[in-house]
Amino acid sequence: MIVEKVIGNIHTVNEWTGHTEKIYLESDSLRKRIQRVTTDHGNVIGIRLLENKDLRDGDILHQDEKNRIVISTLADDVLTILPESIGQMGEIAHQLGNRHLPAQFEGDEMIVQYDYLVEELLAELGIPYKREKRKVRQAFRHIGHSHE
The missing domain is CATH 3.30.70.790 (UreE, C-terminal domain)
Incomplete structure (x- = not known):
């Protein structure tokens, strides 16, 4: 899967009953528009953001009826x-x-x-x-x- 845009942020979007997969990133990696990452479930995701915008903690990269993939910043x-x-x-x-x-x-x-x-x-x-x-x-x- 290749993600080209952020579809929301969990800090502003409430009410989710599905499963959440997380991508753990160091804060320096939030500035990278193109990168290959692995979720906490072992799924490899390509990120190629079309907008010149940094990622943020809580950004939702993918969501369907059952699952969503979210950025989680490491301390x-x-x-x-x-x-x-x-x-x-x-x-x-x-x-x-x-x-x-x-x-x-x-x-x-x-x-x-x-x-x-x-x-x-x-x-x-x-x-x-x-x-x-x-x-x-x-x-x-x-x-x-x-x-x-």
Whole structure:
């Protein structure tokens, strides 16, 4: 089977009584438009997305009356940053922006991929954080930029 488009996402589509097969991907693989993957039931699926769009956790790649195939993101090693003030948020956002480090936000939390230098910076600045294995819904995307 070759999948060319995402037909929905389980986080926005409810009510499914059929069987769900999962494809476990690392967050970096969510950016790949063409790849060969294997479901948790051993079925090999080709993905060749026609749209230039990243996959997301929960994307439904196939669904019929009895079965659906869904993307499930594996947990990443991340730093969850928990600033206690707008000043701390501004300071760490500025520092991470200078490093062009991609971040994601969930509620009041800033999430970045683990980096020992960032961990040292957070400790030095006294900004609360925790290192954890965490499932992210989308790939960390680096934004190209140069200081010319």
